[in-house]
Amino acid sequence: MTPVAPATLSPRRAVPASIARPEYVDRPAPTPYDGPEVKDADTIARMRVAGRLAAQAREEVGRHVVPGVTTDELDRIGHEFLCDHGAYPSTLGYRGFPKSLCSSVNEVICHGIPDSRVVEDGDIVNIDITAYLDGVHGDTNATFLAGDVDEESRLLVERTRESLDRAIRAVKPGRRLNVIGRVIESYAARFGYGVVREFTGHGIGTSFHSGLIVPHYDDPEHDTLIEPGMTFTIEPMLNLGTHEWEMWDDDWTVVTKDLRRSAQFEHTLLVTATGAEVLTTP
Numbered sequence: 001m002t003p004v005a006p007a008t009l010s011p012r013r014a015v016p017a018s019i020a021r022p023e024y025v026d027r028p029a030p031t032p033y034d035g036p037e038v039k040d041a042d043t044i045a046r047m048r049v050a051g052r053l054a055a056q057a058r059e060e061v062g063r064h065v066v067p068g069v070t071t072d073e074l075d076r077i078g079h080e081f082l083c084d085h086g087a088y089p090s091t092l093g094y095r096g097f098p099k100s101l102c103s104s105v106n107e108v109i110c111h112g113i114p115d116s117r118v119v120e121d122g123d124i125v126n127i128d129i130t131a132y133l134d135g136v137h138g139d140t141n142a143t144f145l146a147g148d149v150d151e152e153s154r155l156l157v158e159r160t161r162e163s164l165d166r167a168i169r170a171v172k173p174g175r176r177l178n179v180i181g182r183v184i185e186s187y188a189a190r191f192g193y194g195v196v197r198e199f200t201g202h203g204i205g206t207s208f209h210s211g212l213i214v215p216h217y218d219d220p221e222h223d224t225l226i227e228p229g230m231t232f233t234i235e236p237m238l239n240l241g242t243h244e245w246e247m248w249d250d251d252w253t254v255v256t257k258d259l260r261r262s263a264q265f266e267h268t269l270l271v272t273a274t275g276a277e278v279l280t281t282p
Contacts, residue, residue: 051279
């Protein structure tokens with residue numbers, strides 16, 4: 001298959017003035033978060049609403065991942081869905097990102113910028129979308145199949161989703177955060193998949209990225225104690241080949257070094273007394 005290449009960007013989409021913006025929009029960087037990783041009941045209640053909306057947006061965009069659509073059109077659908085429900089698309093204007101979601105096709109690992117590229121029969125397309133609503137973020141992504149996808153790619157997508165499910169089941173108060181990466185890496189190793197290391201899950205709440213890091217490989221250094229009330233994302237990126245990557249000149253688009261395919265799934269989680277509640281379900 002022909003490697004994915006940059007295409008034409010459309011003008012920035014407008015957000016109604018009535019919708020509250022995150023503080024970082026059109027600033028070089030967000031204000032560093034210095035609050036707690038364990039959230040209070042009010043923040044959690046708001047995150048449930050934002051997470052559900054983000055999940056609904058993910059599924060709405062995913063329904064349109066078909067051969068012939070442009071990734072820019074997928075961005076329009078996600079943008080309008082969030083705005084119509086009173087939410088701000090968190091990626092728009094985040095550290096200069098120009099669009100309302102990330103669309104990562106085939107060998108693009110993450111942070112693909114929606115543009116005029118047409119989705120082709122057999123592509124796999126990750127849609128990463130985040131809703132900012134009532135002062136909090138809900139962040140989620142999924143990889144969708146466009147048309148007739150080959151078996152190797154289909155299995156990669158299926159197993160990446162399974163790696164996330166297994167990691168979620170491993171989240172329990174009293175365990176260490178690196179149990180997440182241990183579970184993902186050991187499962188991916190069965191199939192010889194590369195596990196991307198430098199792009200991770202993260203703490204989330206009133207801040208898009210709180211500073212808490214959630215690696216998807218076994219990293220002894222990230223041994224933060226998991227506590228009830230913590231909120232963070234898990235978002236494994238599994239590659240058919242090497243875990244190594246390169247970045248395009250746009251300083252966003254990350255592709256596999258060997259140009260083999262990559263898949264990703266992501267949920268925002270709340271740690272409960274007995275495990276984890278997925279906040280990004282429709």
